Amino acid sequence: MLTLHVFAPALNTISPSPFSVKSLLLLELSGLPWTRVTGDPRKAPLGKLPVLVDAGRAIPDSQAIQRHLATAHGFDPDAHLDAHSRAMGEAIRHMIEDHLYWVLVHARWIEQPQATRAAFFGRVPAPLRAPIFAMVRRQIRRALHAQGMGRHSPAQIHAMGQEGLAALASLLGAGPYLFGDRPAGADTVLFGFLENVLAADLDTPLRVAARAQPALVAYHQRLRQGIAAPLLGRGPGARG
Template sequence: MPSTALLKRDWQKQHVYMVQYPRCRTLPNLSPWSLKLETWLRMADIPFTNISNEFKRFSSKGQVPFVELNGRQIADSNIIIETLKQDFGKADMDSSDPKQQSLNRAFSALAEDHFTWAMFAMRSKTGDNFVMSDDGWGRYHGTGLKRRFTQFMMKRMDKKFGMGRAMAQGMGRHSADELHEIAKEALKSICIFLGDKPYFGGDRPSTIDATMFGHLASLVYRPTPNGLLTKYVKETYPNLGQFIERVKEKTLPNLSPWSLKLETWLRMADIPFTNINNEFKNMSSKGQVPFVELNGRQIADSNIIIETLKQDFGKNDMDPSDPKQQSLDRAFSALAEDHLTWAMFAMRSKTGGFNFALSDDGWGRYHGTGLKRRFTQFMIKRMGKKLVTDRANAQGMGKHSPDELHEIAKEALKSICIFLGDKPYFGGDRPTTLDATMFGHLASLVYIPTPNGAPSQFQLLTKYVKETYPNLGQFIERVKEKYWPDWEETCSTMNMNTHHKKE
């Protein structure tokens, strides 16, 4: 259970006590975040001692791994690493070049917030029997009938819990085939980013190498429901397999940004479309909004929709054909969609930032009048806050404090700013799918009002886009002017089908 009480009472100064799940036979830890952190500690040559959490000790945020250092607890692998870099003078492990820092952050998000969630979702759908086998964690649960009963119960609970988190994060709504493609494309992008370098940062290992090793090794050394993905790492993308072995030898083991993104893309692609109000109750077969209907079939998930429409309408030339640029686009899309926006969701869930959604300027006008509206708003606010909080906690961002979320979002914005540079669009001189993605998520940050009484950090994020990183603010205005000439009309009339093409 979550706790701030120290597990190591007789601690030594400047010695790290890492609390993680027990060992297993095929790789040191089934948790990619634990494997990542222990690998980083070994790379950094920081003295540490492992402590088993015995499947019941968690950080104050409910996370594993966590560390104890000099009498204080630190949770979340990324925050732990940043803290230890400062405390042990290890900042020189990582690149000081802002562009390389932004690339590392984007590809870390691709691995941690995108690829690994696809693997979690795939395992939750197919039954991850390995976890409770003797090679996994089965040996820690007694013998004979007691073990078999415990294994049976743990499998049931773990599958339900895993599926619940995967559904909340979003990946769990995809089919096994779709998840396979998502994971495959992520691996391809990571492969291209590594190239022929020995490490992702160049000639020496850095934090991103620990991150990539933790997540890639968890795929390769843990039995997978789809053996093809492991085969890709070993054969199709051999540099990834070689990287894993290299590290092993060295260290051992709308208001919806997605709706806004999709409609912006449709406008960019000049594809004829009609908006339909889902009336807060019509969802796709995956439980998602937005979704589209085309030629008698339903297509869900903004990324899958775009890829399908590109094929059906011959719009592949919208995006770069260069594999390296494709990998960059995929990584920065993940940084915006699976990292920045979840940090914002988590911050709003903690500060009442979703009250705007039920105001008259948001969706409040659709819920009757007078007492009926006030009662409906009250109930939806309560249910909506719980839903968003639960999803943010399941995804992981909800476990952070507003200060931590502010830093996470700020660093993501900084990386996106550097990647855009002085180009008019992320793809160069003409907009691509990545520009629609970035516009959807950045515009949602800028134009959804900051809640009254919200922490100053929340308000600063909008200021960063407009002032600190002015190229992002200019980018938003550029896309608005070109593809949303009806922006004011749409917002004032709430008409879902205004005329967006300039005469």
């Protein structure tokens, strides 16, 4: 049995974590039976979600999950791609996961602290909410600084978001998916990111920049109403 531990829906998204949405969509595309549960990153092997548990074995990290689905279950979303497209998919993944993701983190935790606190800390007892949020926000500020993104001015970070989204729109072209008429692993990455930029109830410069790219808006809608639609009604505990 496959059990995917992810962050619970919040901010009107399938999950407020792009990596969680990516893994949810991979599981959905796999056609395998699986269950979604709400995980706790503090208990995760690498301190982060998603984590897939397969017959008692925990597989942390969304890309390791993709690899595991291919090697252990014969589902490779990139099986139809040639070597060049596979390499492009890998480059797109790093651009989103190692660069644009940090623009999103900055938009949420640094620029929109009130909305982020309400979305993620609503269940924390009221007297503890402010100090715990302040502690987590300090850790995230340090992570942004260590990664490098946090050393730039807000205007520079917004420009990086805009440039990255424009590049993604160009790479997508007419679609319907990044590499033609079948979804690939990189589509689960792009969808997971756009779900968190476009569907999230947060007014950010990143969302303004994404809305200015009609190809990305249409792509997000198409996938949300298409291959990702089953995920919208699939809360924690749902079985596939």
